[in-house]
Amino acid sequence: MTTIKDIATKLGISTSTVSKGINGASDISEQMRQLVLDTALEMGYIPKSMKDISRRKICILIENMSYENIDQFGYEIIEGFKRAASKKHMDVTIIPTNLSMKSSRRYDSFMLKNSYSGAFFLGLTLHDDYMAQLIQTRVPTVLLDNQIAGNPNVAYIGTENQEGIDAAVSHLAELGHKKIAFLNGTEHSMVTEERQNAFTSCMESHGLIPDENLIRYGCFLPDCAKDHVPGFLEHGATAVMCASDLIASGVINEAARLGYRVPEDISVIGFDDLPIAQYLSPPLTTIRQDRTALGQSALLVLDSLINDLSISKLLLRPKFIVRGSTGPCKAK
Amino acid sequence: MTTIKDIATKLGISTSTVSKGINGASDISEQMRQLVLDTALEMGYIPKSMKDISRRKICILIENMSYENIDQFGYEIIEGFKRAASKKHMDVTIIPTNLSMKSSRRYDSFMLKNSYSGAFFLGLTLHDDYMAQLIQTRVPTVLLDNQIAGNPNVAYIGTENQEGIDAAVSHLAELGHKKIAFLNGTEHSMVTEERQNAFTSCMESHGLIPDENLIRYGCFLPDCAKDHVPGFLEHGATAVMCASDLIASGVINEAARLGYRVPEDISVIGFDDLPIAQYLSPPLTTIRQDRTALGQSALLVLDSLINDLSISKLLLRPKFIVRGSTGPCKAK
Numbered sequence: 001m002t003t004i005k006d007i008a009t010k011l012g013i014s015t016s017t018v019s020k021g022i023n024g025a026s027d028i029s030e031q032m033r034q035l036v037l038d039t040a041l042e043m044g045y046i047p048k049s050m051k052d053i054s055r056r057k058i059c060i061l062i063e064n065m066s067y068e069n070i071d072q073f074g075y076e077i078i079e080g081f082k083r084a085a086s087k088k089h090m091d092v093t094i095i096p097t098n099l100s101m102k103s104s105r106r107y108d109s110f111m112l113k114n115s116y117s118g119a120f121f122l123g124l125t126l127h128d129d130y131m132a133q134l135i136q137t138r139v140p141t142v143l144l145d146n147q148i149a150g151n152p153n154v155a156y157i158g159t160e161n162q163e164g165i166d167a168a169v170s171h172l173a174e175l176g177h178k179k180i181a182f183l184n185g186t187e188h189s190m191v192t193e194e195r196q197n198a199f200t201s202c203m204e205s206h207g208l209i210p211d212e213n214l215i216r217y218g219c220f221l222p223d224c225a226k227d228h229v230p231g232f233l234e235h236g237a238t239a240v241m242c243a244s245d246l247i248a249s250g251v252i253n254e255a256a257r258l259g260y261r262v263p264e265d266i267s268v269i270g271f272d273d274l275p276i277a278q279y280l281s282p283p284l285t286t287i288r289q290d291r292t293a294l295g296q297s298a299l300l301v302l303d304s305l306i307n308d309l310s311i312s313k314l315l316l317r318p319k320f321i322v323r324g325s326t327g328p329c330k331a332k
Numbered sequence: 333m334t335t336i337k338d339i340a341t342k343l344g345i346s347t348s349t350v351s352k353g354i355n356g357a358s359d360i361s362e363q364m365r366q367l368v369l370d371t372a373l374e375m376g377y378i379p380k381s382m383k384d385i386s387r388r389k390i391c392i393l394i395e396n397m398s399y400e401n402i403d404q405f406g407y408e409i410i411e412g413f414k415r416a417a418s419k420k421h422m423d424v425t426i427i428p429t430n431l432s433m434k435s436s437r438r439y440d441s442f443m444l445k446n447s448y449s450g451a452f453f454l455g456l457t458l459h460d461d462y463m464a465q466l467i468q469t470r471v472p473t474v475l476l477d478n479q480i481a482g483n484p485n486v487a488y489i490g491t492e493n494q495e496g497i498d499a500a501v502s503h504l505a506e507l508g509h510k511k512i513a514f515l516n517g518t519e520h521s522m523v524t525e526e527r528q529n530a531f532t533s534c535m536e537s538h539g540l541i542p543d544e545n546l547i548r549y550g551c552f553l554p555d556c557a558k559d560h561v562p563g564f565l566e567h568g569a570t571a572v573m574c575a576s577d578l579i580a581s582g583v584i585n586e587a588a589r590l591g592y593r594v595p596e597d598i599s600v601i602g603f604d605d606l607p608i609a610q611y612l613s614p615p616l617t618t619i620r621q622d623r624t625a626l627g628q629s630a631l632l633v634l635d636s637l638i639n640d641l642s643i644s645k646l647l648l649r650p651k652f653i654v655r656g657s658t659g660p661c662k663a664k
């Protein structure tokens with residue numbers, strides 16, 4: 001077991017300087033602190049505060065995701081995670097990440113300095129600076145909707161996209177729709193790519209032809225609808241599947257603005273089943289992600305990783321919820 | 333909440349007959365017992381013994397898998413499961429399934445009659461009679477290496493095959509091997525098909541050409557080696573990847589019989605890392621499945637399903653273990 005003294009000997013400095021480096025005291029230089037932390041990590045040092053397994057400190061790192069209010073995507077995920085953590089007597093800190101943190105602190109040394117035994121990471125995209133660090137991290141880390149191959153310290157949790165999209169395409173096919181559009185989320189996210197492939201393969205498995213004029217990347221917000229809905233209608237779409245309920249709300253508004261009724265003229269399907277879905281007009285048919293369960297599962301997996309059970313992936317079932325925004329296809 | 337009386341009223345029989353049907357008393361006919369059980373299932377009846385959540389009864393159903401001795405595949409899986417179950421105060425019964433049980437008892441009524449709250453199912457193949465029942469079951473059920481789409485009561489646990497096979501192909505490619513053979517397990521098993529696809533795609537991603545003369549289905553036992561190794565050698569294979577350590581042991585013996593040395597003339601890789609792997613001559617390079625962790629994970633998932641957390645899939649990381657059965661390719 002590596003001690004403070006081992007680190008001091010290796011670096012040829014005093015044990016008090018090592019302590020200061022690890023505990024973040026202000027009277028040593030930033031370079032020295034980083035050197036101490038790097039050496040501590042390299043030598044596998046575990047601070048006393050992290051050895052107390054009766055009261056572990058863990059954190060949730062969030063970027064690009066709203067979570068403050070109950071109607072936002074991240075809210076119930078975090079609630080589910082915190083509730084499950086409190087049953088295991090773990091303390092959870094929520095940390096919105098930002099650019100300054102990314103550039104000034106490396107992930108592993110940040111976690112060590114703060115005595116976090118593990119993290120649940122939300123909102124990463126594939127191009128994120130963190131992704132490179134996660135390939136190598138020794139810190140137990142759970143990612144929502146993101147996957148790192150080959151590192152046994154990192155696990156992925158999410159929802160079975162293929163199953164959700166298959167239920168939606170199947171529902172629309174039964175209603176007679178053939179020209180089905182797909183307004184996806186932001187490019188360069190794992191979940192977006194998975195859904196894109198799922199959409200194409202589900203269309204084909206239902207004997208429908210995916211039309212490239214009807215498949216577009218957007219963002220996860222309502223605003224992107226106005227860029228793509230006119231084109232979809234022009235190319236004869238009778239239904240639009242969306243990668244989020246917020247996109248779907250934008251599609252409903254944009255269709256109305258152009259004089260199309262939902263579902264009489266065009267059917268719309270969302271993704272997530274946020275609280276707003278049932279209050280839209282018409283109420284939204286959507287693919288539900290059980291966000292509380294996602295949070296609970298993330299804690300289950302993080303606790304397993306901390307205890308050396310090397311889970312790579314945990315996926316939950318989506319639930320397809322039919323409301324008023326989908327109806328029979330009237331086009332010939 | 334459905335009571336015995338509700339069932340009696342619906343069927344127009346006495347409550348004592350219903351009790352006898354559910355508790356398996358011998359003085360009513362088999363048809364009546366089945367009718368009572370079917371009606372109870374249909375009406376969502378939960379026997380008193382299943383409401384005691386402080387001491388749940390669960391079972392492990394096994395077919396086509398050896399598990400009695402520590403050197404057999406199922407042993408540690410079951411040990412891991414039982415140990416995790418005992419921490420949650422669950423009672424585990426191990427039930428080797430057989431044809432007579434399959435034909436005479438339906439899965440859901442069997443579980444209800446025995447007051448099992450859930451099951452962990454090992455050794456199913458895709459053509460198994462149980463598979464059709466599992467599509468509809470209301471009983472929380474975890475399958476090893478098998479997947480049922482769309483039923484929120486059934487989950488799949490296993491190992492990331494792609495990751496393991498990628499590590500093995502990558503290792504052989506680094507050693508200069510190009511003509512790599514793959515001796516797979518029995519056809520019509522989900523894991524076999526997944527590994528078949530993984531092998532082809534990993535070969536391609538390493539710039540190697542999968543040769544159809546070098547890809548064969550066998551079974552999971554040593555014996556299948558003698559049917560395929562001569563053909564592999566004839567077609568110039570310099571390495572053989574196997575779907576189990578037992579197959580690999582057969583390949584090593586068959587190669588020796590034909591005058592080929594391992595690894596000098598041909599490299600061999602196994603799958604599983606059974607206890608025998610390190611005692612083979614030479615000791616076997618293999619893709620380790622952490623069987624104790626598989627058992628622990630199965631319990632984790634089954635407990636989640638019982639508590640309405642609808643997990644679809646949980647996968648563990650394999651670990652690639654290099655021993656003496658692989659070496660540099662000498663062929664030009």
